[in-house]
Amino acid sequence: MSSWVDFWNSAHSIYVNDAHKSAHARRLLEDITEWISDEDFSVLDFGCGEALYAEDLATKCSNLSLVDSSKNIRNMLISRTFGNESIVIKDVAECYKLKDESFDLIIVNSVFQYLNLDDTKNVLKMLNKKLKEHGKLVIADVIPPNLSMISDTVSLLKFAWSNGFLVISLLGLVKTYFSDYRHLRREVGLSVYSVAEFTDLLIQNGFKARLMAKNFGHNQSRNCFCATKT
Numbered sequence: 001m002s003s004w005v006d007f008w009n010s011a012h013s014i015y016v017n018d019a020h021k022s023a024h025a026r027r028l029l030e031d032i033t034e035w036i037s038d039e040d041f042s043v044l045d046f047g048c049g050e051a052l053y054a055e056d057l058a059t060k061c062s063n064l065s066l067v068d069s070s071k072n073i074r075n076m077l078i079s080r081t082f083g084n085e086s087i088v089i090k091d092v093a094e095c096y097k098l099k100d101e102s103f104d105l106i107i108v109n110s111v112f113q114y115l116n117l118d119d120t121k122n123v124l125k126m127l128n129k130k131l132k133e134h135g136k137l138v139i140a141d142v143i144p145p146n147l148s149m150i151s152d153t154v155s156l157l158k159f160a161w162s163n164g165f166l167v168i169s170l171l172g173l174v175k176t177y178f179s180d181y182r183h184l185r186r187e188v189g190l191s192v193y194s195v196a197e198f199t200d201l202l203i204q205n206g207f208k209a210r211l212m213a214k215n216f217g218h219n220q221s222r223n224c225f226c227a228t229k230t
């Protein structure tokens with residue numbers, strides 16, 4: 001396996017069991033909902049993953065577009081949300097073709113670490129076009145340089161402890177250690193950004209940016225930015 005896109009399209013075991021997936025989804029539903037100030041909002045979730053919160057989130061806004069590079073994830077989302085007229089599933093190429101200025105809120109959680117700098121710039125430019133004039137782009141879980149794997153691990157284990165999946169989580173860490181994740185992390189690497197670097201990147205791509213006090217999810221050592229069009 002040679003790319004993060006392939007990894008996320010594979011049967012990986014980053015989420016160790018259903019309890020982990022549910023706790024992750026509950027937390028993200030709360031985090032994203034805080035940004036929906038009007039039930040008429042049109043929302044885009046870029047790099048959405050399984051988005052187990054999608055059906056609940058769709059009841060809090062007027063429509064929800066889910067975009068992911070993984071064909072397997074999209075197929076799963078399509079069959080899971082079949083018949084729900086508030087939710088549409090798109091691949092990345094289709095996302096580029098969506099009508100400009102059509103979203104009040106765009107969420108990108110835990111995605112840019114898997115893209116190189118050029119791809120990140122292209123996606124930011126595209127998302128800038130898709131955002132309405134007064135819309136908000138919320139980018140969460142941006143990894144700062146020098147964040148140790150120990151810090152990530154401790155945060156995950158605390159989350160696992162409070163949600164009842166600690167033991168399986170410890171086994172999951174051992175599995176991850178011997179998995180494609182570790183191989184890719186060593187060979188391809190993750191993209192990391194300081195607050196100043198990511199703020200500059202947003203500014204270069206047509207946004208004003210603010211660092212938020214609270215990140216999405218359990219890992220508060222990573223950063224969340226709110227960007228609006230200049």
Ligand SMILES: C[S@@+](CC[C@H](N)C(=O)[O-])C[C@H]1O[C@@H](n2cnc3c(N)ncnc32)[C@H](O)[C@@H]1O
Nearest residue numbers: 005008047048049068069070092109110111114
């Ligand atoms: C860590 S998961 C995060 C999923 C979801 N946002 C969440 O927080 O649960 C990263 C997601 O980004 C997607 N992804 C990776 N590279 C991508 C790209 N170039 N364009 C769009 N999605 C991508 C993966 O398929 C995966 O679903």
